[in-house]
Amino acid sequence: NARDAMPDGGRLRLAAEEVVIGDDDELGIEPGPYVRLTVSDTGIGMDEATRAKAMEPFFTTKTGDRGTGLGLAIVYGIVKQSGGAVQLRSALGEGTTVTVYLPTAEGEATAASPVDPAARVGTETVLVLEDALPVANVIERALRGSGYQVLMASRGKDAVELARSHDGPIHVLVSDVMLPGMDGPSAAAEISSLRPEIAVLFITGHVDERIRRGALGEEADVLEKPFRPGELVERVRRALDGDPGARSALP
Known part of the structure; x- marks a missing residue:
């Protein structure tokens, strides 16, 4: 999405950090420690109508066979299923920022089950x-x-x-x-x-x-x-x- 939003080039920023969400947070998720992943671009951005539909299945602004309209919908579904949250901020001419919150794992890692x-x-x-x-x-x-x-x-x-x-x-x-x-x-x-x-x-x-x-x-x-x-x-x-x-x- 960021690539298509920056046809003439731009800057794509990726960041990951551990944060603690309080019980009064607007995200609507359980309080506790989370990993926050942020992806932001300096592309053309979205108007309010496009932003409101961006995470709906099969919604796309791309023409022809350049997109299925499922990318953000899949991200949203996986994150929500994992107990996290997704924020999307965008404005025309100001780029787009997608922020994903995923709960951190507790306890020690366990070895994967061996394959037959x-x-x-x-x-x-x-x-x-x-x-x-x-x-x-x-x-x-x-x-x-x-x-x-x-x-x-x-x-x-x-x-x-x-x-x-x-x-x-x-x-x-x-x-x-x-x-x-x-x-x-x-x-x-x-x-x-x-x-x-x-x-x-x-x-x-x-x-x-x-x-x-x-x-x-x-x-x-x-x-x-x-x-x-x-x-x-x-x-x-x-x-x-x-x-x-x-x-x-x-x-």
């Missing part, structure tokens, strides 16, 4: 459809490190073409939901028509159940972001082993 060793090894082929490069890189490394063959695509139409042209089998499609142009469910439907035996695992940060049901249907196999690489590998293994839901009907 059977989930670490695979030889099958996985087609990954993900447009966010950092996320795509994590997925590719996790799967290749577990022995899988991996085909990568960043757009739905490219994933469909890979499914059509690849000589060997493709056992699982791992797909983001909201993508520029052809979205994940649409690409999955076309790929499933080309390869009826393929399993489908969606990955999404949409914690709002209404959004998820509307986009995917009730029975879709879904892994929510954020996830650990080991969780992804385990879910892919489950899909390959015929876990119910992995080959569910697509809308």
Whole structure:
């Protein structure tokens, strides 16, 4: 968002600090220690009408396939689910500041649950459809490190073409939901028509159940972001082993 708000360049500032929220704070969250993350830009800013709608699902001021209108809505949903709060301040010509408050963890960190060793090894082929490069890189490394063959695509139409042209089998499609142009469910439907035996695992940060049901249907196999690489590998293994839901009907 900051990049699009500063087409001619500008300054993007990131800050993180620990703060204590009192019981009389206007944020509407429980008093106690929080981590405050602040992202501010010197872009064009928003008028009041745009600012009021900025965190609504599917609201966007971008044209064509440049945005889905879900970025801030996803941030808001994840933060609220975590017991935090989001503040958005903006004015035309004065830039935008998004402030996120997340409750600090109490006690000592615990080790993550070990992944079943059977989930670490695979030889099958996985087609990954993900447009966010950092996320795509994590997925590719996790799967290749577990022995899988991996085909990568960043757009739905490219994933469909890979499914059509690849000589060997493709056992699982791992797909983001909201993508520029052809979205994940649409690409999955076309790929499933080309390869009826393929399993489908969606990955999404949409914690709002209404959004998820509307986009995917009730029975879709879904892994929510954020996830650990080991969780992804385990879910892919489950899909390959015929876990119910992995080959569910697509809308």
